[in-house]
Amino acid sequence: DARVTQTPRHKVTEMGQEVTMRCQPILGHNTVFWYRQTMMQGLELLAYFRNRAPLDDSGMPKDRFSAEMPDATLATLKIQPSEPRDSAVYFCASGLLVGPATGELFFGEGSRLTVL
């Protein structure tokens, strides 16, 4: 059963530390998204890639966040240095998006980050 896999599922770290979250999208999907979910803001788009190329990272604080897709099977989201306000659940999602009339995204189970 194809699914999006995220690691780690849970991460507790101290302010100032580097955090890296990883995502394995579903094989064959051409678009990968990073979303952040908090009680206050709901689901917010941080960045997304099409065929491994970054298309939109306008939702991401550029000074501390970076997102990459080193290959088709791995997407990473890095926070350096981390701050308590980064505490949230980070979701990776992938989809086969061809043209404007497609939209089904498959989400991973999320990485719950707590920054102390």
Added chain:
Amino acid sequence: EDQVTQSPEALRLQEGESSSLNCSYTVSGLRGLFWYRQDPGKGPEFLFTLYSAGEEKEKERLKATLTKKESFLHITAPKPEDSATYLCAVRQETSGSRLTFGEGTQLTVNP
């Protein structure tokens, strides 16, 4: 600015008590309205996509409808296993593949 507003924030139903969830949107050039279901500790799970006013989609006890300003998710004779947060999202023609999500409606169905 694009907005997606869901109501109510929370809804409690008795098993078998039908109801509707609302998603109001203000976007220019809608390129799709999406419904997702999210269980606690899980990622959102896709339910429906609607593209044009008047369109309807059904899946088991759920039926989604779309007008030019809002979408409804109708739940007929719900069961406790329908308890979840239901999220609405929109895609706009000038925003590429970006989905903008609403805050969700937390549905609880009591046996």
